[in-house]
Each structure stands twice: as structure tokens, then as C-alpha cells.
Amino acid sequence: MTQLEAARQGIITPEMRRVAAREGVAPDFIRDEVARGRLVIPANRRHLAGSSGQPPAEPAAERPYPPAGAGHPGAPPEAAYWVNQTVSQRAAALAEGTVLRGERAPRRLDPMGIGRMITTKINANIGASPVTSDTAAEVEKLRWAQRYGADALMDLSTGGRLDECRQAIIDHATIPIGTVPIYGMIVGRRIEDLTYDVILAEIERQARQGVDFFTIHAGVLREHLPLVASRVTGIVSRGGALLAKWMIHHGRQNPMYELFDEISAIMREYDVTYSLGDGLRPGCLADASDAAQLAELRTLGELVARARAAGVQVMVEGPGHVPLDQIGWNMRLEQEICDDAPFYVLGPLVTDVFPGYDHITSAIGAAEAARHGAAMLCYVTPKEHVGLPRAEDVRAGCIAYKIAAHAGDIARGIAGARRWDDDLSRARAALNWPKQFELAFDGETARALHDEDLEVDTEFCAMCGHDWCSMRISKEIAAFASGKDPAFQPARAAQRSPGPGDAGRELLRRRARMMPCHSELEPDAERARIIKARVAAKLA
Numbered sequence: 001m002t003q004l005e006a007a008r009q010g011i012i013t014p015e016m017r018r019v020a021a022r023e024g025v026a027p028d029f030i031r032d033e034v035a036r037g038r039l040v041i042p043a044n045r046r047h048l049a050g051s052s053g054q055p056p057a058e059p060a061a062e063r064p065y066p067p068a069g070a071g072h073p074g075a076p077p078e079a080a081y082w083v084n085q086t087v088s089q090r091a092a093a094l095a096e097g098t099v100l101r102g103e104r105a106p107r108r109l110d111p112m113g114i115g116r117m118i119t120t121k122i123n124a125n126i127g128a129s130p131v132t133s134d135t136a137a138e139v140e141k142l143r144w145a146q147r148y149g150a151d152a153l154m155d156l157s158t159g160g161r162l163d164e165c166r167q168a169i170i171d172h173a174t175i176p177i178g179t180v181p182i183y184g185m186i187v188g189r190r191i192e193d194l195t196y197d198v199i200l201a202e203i204e205r206q207a208r209q210g211v212d213f214f215t216i217h218a219g220v221l222r223e224h225l226p227l228v229a230s231r232v233t234g235i236v237s238r239g240g241a242l243l244a245k246w247m248i249h250h251g252r253q254n255p256m257y258e259l260f261d262e263i264s265a266i267m268r269e270y271d272v273t274y275s276l277g278d279g280l281r282p283g284c285l286a287d288a289s290d291a292a293q294l295a296e297l298r299t300l301g302e303l304v305a306r307a308r309a310a311g312v313q314v315m316v317e318g319p320g321h322v323p324l325d326q327i328g329w330n331m332r333l334e335q336e337i338c339d340d341a342p343f344y345v346l347g348p349l350v351t352d353v354f355p356g357y358d359h360i361t362s363a364i365g366a367a368e369a370a371r372h373g374a375a376m377l378c379y380v381t382p383k384e385h386v387g388l389p390r391a392e393d394v395r396a397g398c399i400a401y402k403i404a405a406h407a408g409d410i411a412r413g414i415a416g417a418r419r420w421d422d423d424l425s426r427a428r429a430a431l432n433w434p435k436q437f438e439l440a441f442d443g444e445t446a447r448a449l450h451d452e453d454l455e456v457d458t459e460f461c462a463m464c465g466h467d468w469c470s471m472r473i474s475k476e477i478a479a480f481a482s483g484k485d486p487a488f489q490p491a492r493a494a495q496r497s498p499g500p501g502d503a504g505r506e507l508l509r510r511r512a513r514m515m516p517c518h519s520e521l522e523p524d525a526e527r528a529r530i531i532k533a534r535v536a537a538k539l540a
């Protein structure tokens with residue numbers, strides 16, 4: 001029985017209970033949302049058990065999970081959202097290797113919900129390419145993605161040993177793993193040679209491995225292809241382009257569409273969730289919201305109903321390049337046409353002229369999408385359009401998308417989501433630097449940037465200096481509440497900084513090559529002495 005079938009029968013599964021605990025809502029609310037189809041829990045039974053591609057040995061009810069009372073440091077129960085944990089909290093959870101140990105694999109899945117009535121999630125894409133392929137490097141990228149806030153991850157490998165790499169990623173992941181099975185179908189084969197048997201065999205193989213959600217481009221139909229003819233960037237989805245070529249070569253309908261019921265039967269057996277691919281998504285602003293995109297969306301609406309009828313959970317993928325003013329309309333249209341199936345959007349990028357910075361151009365669109373009800377945001381890294389992301393790009397993409405998702409949660413009025421911001425603001429107003437960095441999502445980076453200029457935590461920072469520090473002045477005005485919350489006061493008005501950690505020091509080292517300004521990083525003894533003397537004078 002899938003999560004969807006259980007919910008329809010009124011059953012609250014252990015996975016629904018876990019999602020409810022992580023979201024701070026009642027289990028029957030999660031069950032009702034799953035039954036309605038507005039929330040999905042991508043959780044392959046084999047990944048839930050961590051059985052490394054084997055049938056699970058123990059019943060699901062006997063698997064313990066870490067305490068759910070998480071959230072930002074000091075979060076009260078009503079604001080304790082799992083998604084609001086900081087990088088250092090995540091690193092500590094990842095280092096804890098026993099609670100989420102799998103039956104055979106090092107790790108197993110911690111169930112996570114995707115739906116617009118709960119917190120916004122982010123997905124990270126990784127994967128080896130024919131140019132660069134290394135399973136160990138991909139597992140390392142998974143670790144970075146989990147550490148920097150990914151709630152789900154897609155293995156988009158198109159090169160190297162695909163099966164081995166996929167299994168390694170699943171076996172090390174506590175977050176749901178998605179794939180695009182057509183990639184595995186055409187390795188070593190021309191797309192024209194793809195057969196129905198190959199399609200079903202690959203779907204079954206990946207479901208057996210424990211993949212939690214599949215991107216299936218079943219919505220691209222033969223009759224949609226003429227609508228692409230005048231586009232500036234044609235078909236930018238790899239799956240969409242491959243299937244278009246197959247349809248034109250064979251003069252037949254999309255095989256994923258034709259086989260949809262057979263694919264659904266396999267996915268139901270393992271409880272794999274559909275992520276209905278947007279094979280005709282726009283690849284530039286000029287193609288956004290065009291006839292091809294909307295024609296495919298209507299087919300996706302039909303497929304949502306067919307997937308649900310087969311007892312399979314389903315979400316829908318959304319457009320990749322959309323002008324800011326069209327994003328809200330696109331979100332509402334999907335909700336209407338696809339009966340409110342969770343919308344999983346790829347960005348979208350709101351401008352096309354910033355390659356090298358597309359984690360930023362897309363995070364702006366992602367925040368707007370989240371505000372209008374997108375349930376999961378697929379990250380974009382600085383390497384988008386120009387190369388294969390490395391671990392550092394995974395980090396940059398995750399952070400940009402955590403910002404977008406959290407901004408969306410605040411704008412949508414998720415109860416308690418803003419408590420994190422308010423706590424950090426109180427620490428900031430009190431000029432309590434240690435507390436501010438403890439509450440910051442990536443406090444390591446924030447601490448390093450602060451200490452780059454000033455090795456002392458005191459009543460100002462290097463931005464304005466003592467006399468111009470408006471935070472300090474506001475704190476001194478008795479009539480203002482600013483900076484006076486007793487729970488957020490620093491231990492002392494001025495104290496030596498504990499200094500950045502390893503990652504922070506490395507960051508400063510890179511920056512210091514340009515302009516040394518931190519005594520520990522200053523190779524010249526005389527200059528280091530001057531910096532130290534400056535700090536001592538400030539502490540006096």
C-alpha cells in the first residue's frame with residue numbers, strides 16, 4: 001500500500017507521523033493532505049529501510065527517528081521547524097551515525113513532506129557527466145547538499161558507472177533521492193533504439209535500488225512539437241529533447257505517455273512518487289508561458305489524475321525561465337490545471353543575462369514562486385548553463401535556495417517561521433555577536449567575515465565604527481526597546497572573538513591573499529603585531 005492509498009483509507013503511517021513531527025502539525029492533517037493529493041511523501045520502501053536495494057527486513061513501525069523537536073537554536077516548540085536548522089546543527093546531525101543507520105546501507109531515509117500547506121523545501125541536483133565522473137565526488141556533493149540545507153536531491157548522472165553511483169548516493173542519503181530514468185535508458189544506446197521493454201526494465205531497476213521519486217517526461221506529446229518550432233531556445237529539457245527526437249524518428253506518440261499505466265504499476269509497488277517532468281519548459285524569458293509550455297501543462301493535469309487513480313503519489317515540475325511578473329500566474333495556473341498537486345519548480349530564472357550568477361537570478365524567481373505556493377524549489381548553481389557544479393557550487397546553490405524558501409515561508413505566513421528572524425534581530429540589536437552567529441544559517445561564514453576586520457566582539461563592527469554605530473546609539477536610548485531584551489544580552493560589552501573555525505579560516509586565507517588584516521593569518525610578524533596591538537587597544 002502506498003502513502004496515498006493508506007491516507008485514503010484513513011490510516012496514519014509512521015512516515016506521516018514523522019513528517020507531522022518535523023512540520024509541527026497534527027498527523028491527521030498530514031494524512032488528509034496526502035489523501036487530497038496536495039502533499040506527497042517521497043519514500044521508497046527500500047530507502048526507508050536503508051536496505052541497499054534489497055527487500056526491507058524489519059517492519060517500518062520499528063524504525064526510530066531522531067528527536068523532531070528541532071529548529072533554529074533556542075526555537076520554542078511552535079517555531080521548531082526542521083528546515084530552519086543552521087548549518088552547524090545540520091553538520092552535528094549528519095555526524096550522528098547511529099539513529100538513521102540503514103539495515104545494510106550506512107544511512108536510511110528520514111521521511112520528508114512536500115506540499116504548499118507546509119514549509120517550502122529545496123532540491124539539489126548533482127550527478128556525474130560523461131566529461132567528469134566520480135562516484136566518491138558525487139557522494140561528497142550529497143554530503144555538502146545535506147549540510148547546507150537540501151531537503152531532497154536528484155542524481156542526474158549521465159556518465160560513469162550510473163548504477164553504482166546511484167546506489168551509493170541512495171545508501172548515504174537521509175533525504176529523498178530522485179532520478180530521471182531516461183538517462184539510464186540511453187547510456188550506450190541511441191535514443192532511436194529505445195524500446196518499451198528497455199523503459200520498463202530501467203524503471204524497475206531504479207525502483208528496486210530505492211529511488212524515491214522519478215522525473216518522467218510523459219507530458220510531451222507529438223502534437224505539442226509544432227508549438228516549439230518558433231521558440232528561441234527550442235526544448236531545453238534533456239528528457240524532453242530526447243523523447244521529441246524519438247517521436248519524430250518513429251512517427252509515434254511519446255512512449256512514456258503510452259506506457260504510463262505500466263510505469264505507475266511499478267512505482268506503486270515500491271511507493272515511488274511521480275515528479276511529472278516539464279519537457280517543454282521554457283529555456284529563456286522569450287519562451288516563457290508560451291503555447292508549448294501550456295499545452296504540456298494540460299497533459300500533466302490529465303496525468304496527475306491517472307497517477308492518483310493508480311494509487312501513486314504525484315508532483316508536477318514547473319518552468320525554468322519566467323519573468324518575475326508572470327511567476328504568480330504560473331503557480332496559480334498549475335494549481336488549477338493539476339488539481340493542486342505539489343508544484344516543484346526549477347528556479348525559475350527571472351533574467352537571462354547573468355551566467356555565472358544564475359543561483360541569484362533563479363533564487364529571486366524561486367522566492368516569488370514559493371510566495372505563490374510552489375512546494376519545492378529546485379536549486380540552480382553558479383555553474384548553470386556553463387559547466388558541471390562542484391561541491392562549492394552545490395553549497396552556493398543550496399544557500400541561495402534556503403534564502404528563497406525561508407523568504408517564501410515568511411511571506412506565506414507559515415506560523416512561527418519568522419521567529420528565527422526575530423531572534424537573530426534581537427541578538428543583532430543587543431550587539432551580541434556570538435548569539436548572532438549562533439543563529440545565522442551559516443554562522444561560520446558570518447563570523448569569519450566579521451573577524452576579517454575586527455578580532456573583538458564589541459559595541460560596533462568595522463562597517464561604521466564606534467561613533468557611527470546606530471545599533472549602539474539605539475541601544476543607549478532609554479526610551480527604545482531596541483537591544484534591551486535580557487535574553488539576548490552579550491556576556492560582556494567587549495571580548496576577544498573566539499575566532500573563525502576551520503572553514504572560516506580557509507575563507508579568510510583566500511581573501512587575505514589580497515589584503516591581510518587578521519593577525520593569525522598575517523605572515524609578516526611586524527604587521528601581525530600591529531593588528532594585535534589595535535585589538536588590545538579596543539579591548540582596553
Ligand code: SF4
Nearest residue numbers: 461463464469470471
Ligand atoms: S557598526 Fe554599523 S553595521 Fe556594525 S553593528 Fe553598528 S550599525 Fe550595524
